[in-house]
Amino acid sequence: MRQAAADEVFTALADPTRRALLEALSRGAPETSSRLAAELPITRQAVEKHLAVLGRAGLVERTREGREARYEMTPAPLADAASWIAAVGGEWDDTLARLQRAVERRR
Amino acid sequence: MRQAAADEVFTALADPTRRALLEALSRGAPETSSRLAAELPITRQAVEKHLAVLGRAGLVERTREGREARYEMTPAPLADAASWIAAVGGEWDDTLARLQRAVERRR
DNA sequence: CGAATCTGCAACTATTGGGTTGCGCAATGG
DNA sequence: CCATTGCGCAACCCAATAGTTGCAGATTCG
Numbered sequence: 001m002r003q004a005a006a007d008e009v010f011t012a013l014a015d016p017t018r019r020a021l022l023e024a025l026s027r028g029a030p031e032t033s034s035r036l037a038a039e040l041p042i043t044r045q046a047v048e049k050h051l052a053v054l055g056r057a058g059l060v061e062r063t064r065e066g067r068e069a070r071y072e073m074t075p076a077p078l079a080d081a082a083s084w085i086a087a088v089g090g091e092w093d094d095t096l097a098r099l100q101r102a103v104e105r106r107r
Numbered sequence: 108m109r110q111a112a113a114d115e116v117f118t119a120l121a122d123p124t125r126r127a128l129l130e131a132l133s134r135g136a137p138e139t140s141s142r143l144a145a146e147l148p149i150t151r152q153a154v155e156k157h158l159a160v161l162g163r164a165g166l167v168e169r170t171r172e173g174r175e176a177r178y179e180m181t182p183a184p185l186a187d188a189a190s191w192i193a194a195v196g197g198e199w200d201d202t203l204a205r206l207q208r209a210v211e212r213r214r
Numbered sequence: 215c216g217a218a219t220c221t222g223c224a225a226c227t228a229t230t231g232g233g234t235t236g237c238g239c240a241a242t243g244g
Numbered sequence: 245c246c247a248t249t250g251c252g253c254a255a256c257c258c259a260a261t262a263g264t265t266g267c268a269g270a271t272t273c274g
Contacts, residue, residue: 014121089182
């Protein structure tokens with residue numbers, strides 16, 4: 001169901017640390033939780049919790065490689081969030097309406 | 108600053124009740140917290156707390172009218188959220204990149 | 215005026231959530 | 245082969261938040 005998806009995606013995006021993680025993962029290659037934590041003021045375990053939330057929303061995927069676990073961004077669910085935003089805001093401005101059509105076409 | 112705006116908007120959108128409130132306000136005329144609460148399984152006071160969160164994000168505005176307080180949707184800040192989504196997801200798909208340009212042009 | 219109605223504010227409770235420490239286990243490399 | 249490295253899991257802590265009840269202040273209307 002789409003509604004559940006939107007809930008998990010928006011919940012995932014609500015935290016600034018998780019948005020920072022997504023930004024980092026969107027910029028570069030798949031990273032491990034340890035290396036991601038090195039750039040943040042929190043522990044690896046906290047980062048892994050955030051990555052778990054992102055994983056539940058379908059925004060990251062984990063692949064085990066030897067003793068490392070690399071996290072990779074899988075941004076497809078962002079379309080659900082964008083679609084919701086466009087649907088609610090669309091009646092106010094046709095820029096968002098165009099945006100909605102673009103996103104919906106892609107689904 | 109834009110970052111703070113995105114934070115407040117995404118936080119506001121993370122709760123299903125608040126999204127339901129926005130959907131209701133986007134569909135119809137400005138409503139009071141009492142009438143909005145009548146359609147939900149929670150009290151008027153809880154609804155008002157949610158509307159306060161939406162207000163902090165700039166997504167609703169309150170106008171006093173006699174003894175009623177009408178809440179109206181002001182969806183402009185949604186563009187910040189859409190812009191963030193487009194920026195992070197955009198490198199993966201140029202549909203979202205086009206979307207980003209559309210939103211940014213509008214700012 | 216007085217009753218009804220609607221809002222505003224405060225106190226309190228319970229649950230969620232972000233963060234930590236601690237420890238055990240698997241993989242790797244000199 | 246064993247010391248090192250990196251991950252996974254669990255328990256615990258504290259702050260924030262979604263929700264409640266209760267009540268007082270305005271405003272409308274008969």
